[in-house]
Amino acid sequence: MKVGVLGTGMVGQALAGKLAALGHDVAVGTRDPQETLARTEPDFLGNPPFATWLDAHAGVRLGTPAEVAAEAELIVNATNGSGSVAMLESAGEQNFAGKVLVDVTNPLDASHGMPPTLFVCNTDSLGEQIQRRFPEARVVKTLNTMNCQVMVDPAKVPDEHDVFVCGEDADAKHQVIELLEGFGWSAERVIDLGGISSARGTEMYLALWVRLFGALGTGHFNISIVRAPANASL
C-alpha cells in the first residue's frame, strides 16, 4: 500500500521505517525537504539527523506534505501536536478526502515547563480538531498512548498490553487494526473506545503517562487493561 507519513521526527521515523520493512511503499512528508536533508546535527535527544536515517532506509522517499498526501492511499499524522493542523492544511485538504488518516499525535505543550500540559483537553481533543478541520478524512486516533518504539514493536514491553482505536468510521478502524496487527499487535489487545471524541480519553491519559515516565525512569512501558470475567457484576 502507498503510505504517507507526515513528520520526520522520532515518531515519523519509527512508523515509516516499520511500514517500509513490512513492504509498504512509504513516503515521508516534511515542510521543506531540502532544509530537512541539509541538517547535519543530531537532534536535542542526540538522534542522528534525518538524512542519516533516510540513507539507511533506501526504499523510503521524501517529499512535501502535499506531494506525499496526494499519492498516499493511507496517511499517518506523526507531526508535532502543536503544529499538526497547520501541517495537514499545508498538505491540501483535498488530498485527505476519503482516505484513512491515522493520527498518533498528542497535544503536548511544554511551554509551561515539564512535565508538559495539554493545549486541548477535557471538552475537546486534537483528534476531534483534526476530524472537524478535515471532515472528509477518515480519522483514526491510535498508538498515542505509548512511545514510538513500543508503537511499532509491542514486544519491546513484556507480557500482554493494550492499544486503543477511536474514530467515526468502522471500516477505517478495521483497516488500522490490520496495520496494527502487522506491527505485532494482537487484535484481541486492540480496544475500540468508540467515536473520535474518545480521543479525549487517550490524549488525557498522557498526563499520567508523563508522570509514569518520570517515576519508572523508562519510556518502555504500556498499560494492560485487566478485567474481571465477563459475567461479573458492575
Add this chain to the structure above:
Amino acid sequence: MKVGVLGTGMVGQALAGKLAALGHDVAVGTRDPQETLARTEPDFLGNPPFATWLDAHAGVRLGTPAEVAAEAELIVNATNGSGSVAMLESAGEQNFAGKVLVDVTNPLDASHGMPPTLFVCNTDSLGEQIQRRFPEARVVKTLNTMNCQVMVDPAKVPDEHDVFVCGEDADAKHQVIELLEGFGWSAERVIDLGGISSARGTEMYLALWVRLFGALGTGHFNISIVRAPANASL
C-alpha cells in the same frame, strides 16, 4: 486506628466497611446525620439507603464532618468531587492539621452529559486544590483510578494491577501504603508518582476510565503498568 470517612455514598460505604472489617474504629461524616438516616429510598443506582448499610455495620458510627474529623487520626475524603472542598471546610480546618488526609475523589462534572468531563484538570487538580486549602493536612491522593469495589478488594480483578499514590509527605504516603496493604494491595504494585501535582495525572486518567467503562461494559477493571526490564534503554 480512629478513622474518619467523609461521604456516605458508595465509595464512603465501601471504604468505611472495609476499614471497620479490618478492625479500625470508623466514623462516617455527613452534613446532616438525621437527614441521612431518614432517607428510605434507594439511590439512583438502586443501592439501599444509608441507614440500611449502617444497620449492617454495627461498629461504625455516624456524625457531622466536624465531629468525625475532630476525633479521627486519619481522614478519608470520599465525598463527591464537586462538593469536596466545601464539605471539608464544614469539618473545620483545624481538624485536619497534621493528619493524613486520604483523597480518593475525582473532579467529575456530569453537567454537560455523559461521559463526564472534569471541572479541574491539566494545570491544576482537585488533589492540589485540597492540599492548598488545607495546608496543614498531609494529603495523599490514591485509589481514584478504579471503582470502589476494586479499591477495597483488588482481587475483584484477576492478575496483577496497580494503584498510585501522590503527595508531598513521604511519611503520610508510607502510612497510606500500609493501609492499602491491609486492603489487599501488594506494596510492589503501589506506584509513587511524586508530589501532589501528580494527581493531575491520576485524575485526568478518568477521561480514559469512563470510556473504558463504556467499551468494556464493566467497572471491574484496572490498569497494570507493564514495563520493560530495568536494563532496557529509553
